Amino acid sequence: MDKIFTKNEIIDLLENDSKNDWLFKIADKVRRENVGDEVHLRGLIEFSNICKCSCKYCGLRSENKNLERYRMSKEEILSCAENAVKLGYKTIVLQSGEDVFYSVEKLCEIIREIKKFDVALTLSIGEKTYEEYSALKEAGADRYLLRIETTDKNLYKKMHPNMNFENRVACLYNLKTLGYEVGTGCLVGLPEQTFDSLAEDILFFKDLNADMIGIGPFIPNQNTPLSEAKGGDFWLALKVMAITRIMLPDINIPATTAMETLNPNGRLIALQSGANVVMPNVTSVQYRAKYEIYPNKICINDSPDKCRSCIEGKIKSIGRTISKNYGFHKI
16 A cells, blocks of 8 residues: 555544544554564663753753763673673664763774674664764664654754754754664654644655654653643554554554553554564663653563563564564665
């Protein structure tokens, strides 16, 4: 199925719940026809919760004084990566706040060591210069995740003090130019967000020709300026994800952890509504709870091997299989 929704059609689907079953069924069909029944597991290492940014929705924001900060050593990161490889992961995801301690030189050393494990490597470490992205790519990074969060410029400015929307977009296009597989995505349910702006988000993903899209509901953190805001809706986030699958049929879409924080079967529902990727946490348990972008995150006390066996059992329970390849976007 090759379906391109207009902006008005997207808004209608987001506003109108009567078409939900149809939408999720079509998204699942498109997923099956374009990327198959294999689910790609990515081992996530959250290596630092220190961040220079002040994003109003994020618990890692620099102004949050109630968060115990940590930063993993090179040896700790490599130990987590080695363990992930032993557990069968073919992709490692390095994620952190925007922590200036990790220079490009330090990051390149870590990347080169991880690539010796014969894995694909995704970075999720924020905004860098073209030259820095280039150096990281040369060191062996394959993919880069940089969520736009919202394409509504006014809302972006409100949510991201001291940041620049145009620079965020430029970073994404720089990554494309350098040959990365590029991931982005949005938060669903931010204060003042509209169906119109969510539709624009999806159209932006299409224009960017992204390789990966992560969609998650906004979950208020008690240590942020949005602590009293209403949280995002699971089903609306699922609809944004499903429409994205139909609009970009062959990309990789994760069933995000945030969805399971709102719904106990959230990741399985997402996998049956267009998603084909899961990112289990392989960070040391001692650090898990401290990477608190939002509260009540699942699995923070589970060991990496328990997380692996748990998600594998869930995936098999819906008739899907675990991929044994690197999970690159098949264009």
